Amino acid sequence: MSIIVLSDGTHWVQNVLEHLFVGPVWPASILAAIVLSLVMVSLLGVFSFDFGIDGPDLDVDPGVDVGVDADAGVDPGADAGGHSDAHHGADGAFGGFAAATMKVVHLDRVPLMVWLTVFSLFFWVLSYVLWFEFDVRRYPATFVSSLLLTIRNGVIAVVLTRFMTSPLHRLLVPPTHYHASSLIGGVAVVETSSVDSTFGRARYSTNAAPLLIDIRTSGDPIKKGTPVRIMTYDENAKVYHVEPAEVAVA
Incomplete structure (x- = not known):
């Protein structure tokens, strides 16, 4: 009896792994596992993940010009510092x-870990559902197909994450x-x-x-x-x- 239980348990684990690491699902599963691990460790208070990121450099008002330097034309010669x-x-x-x-x-205000958590959730759900409900019958589980489908799922996940974090984006830092x-x-x-x-x-x-x-x-x-x-x-x-x-x- 114990042998049967062990066999069934092994088959169940193998079945789960085959579903999590196939086609475009496996990149999403790996990312979700990494982000989940970081979140769990952070919640336990073992380490605080700030990644040394102070936030991107952004202009928060159209009145301040942060565009590309209009005077930085192409010059075949180099300046005194050796940079053209x-x-x-x-x-x-x-x-x-x-x-x-x-x-x-919204990465200018939303904390990186919060953004990654929301993104990885959308990314994994999209990858899993679209693969088993739509893509698996139309595309082979080859590297090229998986890569293209992963890019598609990632773009959709970014858009969904952007809209999901909109309320948090407005709440965290008042416009300056x-x-x-x-x-x-x-x-x-x-x-x-x-x-x-x-x-x-x-x-x-x-x-x-x-x-x-x-x-x-x-x-x-x-x-x-x-x-x-x-x-x-x-x-x-x-x-x-x-x-x-x-x-x-x-």
Whole structure:
């Protein structure tokens, strides 16, 4: 009798594993298992998962220009720091796109673990239901098919997560409005490799997500990580002119 029970139990476990790790379901199952483990450990108070992420750099008001540096044109030559304007432009474009994407999906305010938990739940349910109720009769469980279906399920899960976290997004951090004039005299931190008269970007801390602002300096190039004080704002070029904070304070 015990042998029969053991055999039935083994068959049941094998059946469950076959359902959880087949086609596009297995990436969702692995992600769900990882996120569930992190949540359980966090709830037990063993460790706090902040992932060292302070939040993306986003502009929370259209009045503050955080677009790609309009003056960072393509120059075949390199600047004094060994970085060409084309390289600066690419960095700015990528940073702006990443920040806008994270804002759209609510990762600018919603804690990462909360967002991942909601996403992994939607991702797994979608992958499981769509595979066994629809996809399994139309697509083979090959790597390519599974990859394409996983991408489809992931996109749908992101959209659902975005709408599900909308109330939390509005509740966690009240909207903060900043305008060009309100930043004058404030201190920001250089975000790019350097700042000169043609290119530069800085992180301006707020009580919400930090702002990324385009900056210039008329003096010597300023290195990344240096605090700078915002002196003036050029309305035409949409950039802030800055000086090293210790020089400006003096």
